[in-house]
Amino acid sequence: MLTVVDHPLLARAVTTLRDKTTPHGEFRAVLNDAAAILAYEALRTIPTEKQTVQTPLEETDGVKLAQEVVVVPVLRAGLGLVDGFVRFVPEARVGHLGMYRDETTHRPVDYYSNIPPVRGARVFVVDPMLATGGSAAGALSHLKQRGADHLTFVCLVAAPEGVERLHEFHPDVDIVTAALDRELDDKAYIRPGLGDAGDRIFGTHP
Ligand SMILES: O=P(O)(O)OC[C@H]1O[C@H](OP(=O)(O)OP(=O)(O)O)[C@H](O)[C@@H]1O
Numbered sequence: 001m002l003t004v005v006d007h008p009l010l011a012r013a014v015t016t017l018r019d020k021t022t023p024h025g026e027f028r029a030v031l032n033d034a035a036a037i038l039a040y041e042a043l044r045t046i047p048t049e050k051q052t053v054q055t056p057l058e059e060t061d062g063v064k065l066a067q068e069v070v071v072v073p074v075l076r077a078g079l080g081l082v083d084g085f086v087r088f089v090p091e092a093r094v095g096h097l098g099m100y101r102d103e104t105t106h107r108p109v110d111y112y113s114n115i116p117p118v119r120g121a122r123v124f125v126v127d128p129m130l131a132t133g134g135s136a137a138g139a140l141s142h143l144k145q146r147g148a149d150h151l152t153f154v155c156l157v158a159a160p161e162g163v164e165r166l167h168e169f170h171p172d173v174d175i176v177t178a179a180l181d182r183e184l185d186d187k188a189y190i191r192p193g194l195g196d197a198g199d200r201i202f203g204t205h206p
């Protein structure tokens, strides 16, 4: 299932992130806020179980989360979405998957993996950009090999090509995004998009 999160504050954040004049410090801060809204939506279906709580006056019913939460950013750009999740679920475990996209083939190249236990957990793979879908599909396959059985992919901007690829190779994985853009260009950049998310977050190419 594809969810395009519809919220005025998120739409405004995406507009700021698309703006080429937004400097990297502001880009990071606004991406953090956008990530929190995405996390809020993506966590909507997390199961809870009953827990009693003692107020200053009496005991009453409350809830606790009934499933472990694991957040897995696809490096580098995915790091920009981690805090949005961890601010709501501070006990979340965080895995890291290092991948970059080869500039000519546009195929993902793996360079790092450090993943906590994922079997039975609710696993959120986070990366601002879903372009060809090669990186996301590779990340999801890697996590399934490690036993992940409840995966959600969370991004900021998705291209139709990437959504199609994930639906084909990972039909069991829900996608949550802030925007579904028009197309990929001949360099496999998302149009209109926001450029290279990693470079914009970290200020790599002034
Ligand atoms: O859907 P795809 O076609 O695979 O493209 C999307 C990937 O490209 C970007 O990473 P990039 O390779 O720029 O690495 P970086 O995060 O280190 O900048 C982005 O953050 C995704 O991981």
Ligand SMILES: O=c1cc[nH]c(=O)[nH]1
Residues within 6 Å of the ligand: 077, 129, 131, 188, 189, 190, 191, 193, 194, 195, 196, 197, 198
């Ligand atoms: O538009 C794109 C495509 C891939 N990666 C990015 O950072 N941006």
Ligand SMILES: [Mg+2]
Residues within 6 Å of the ligand: 077, 196, 197, 198, 199
């Ligand atoms: Mg990049």
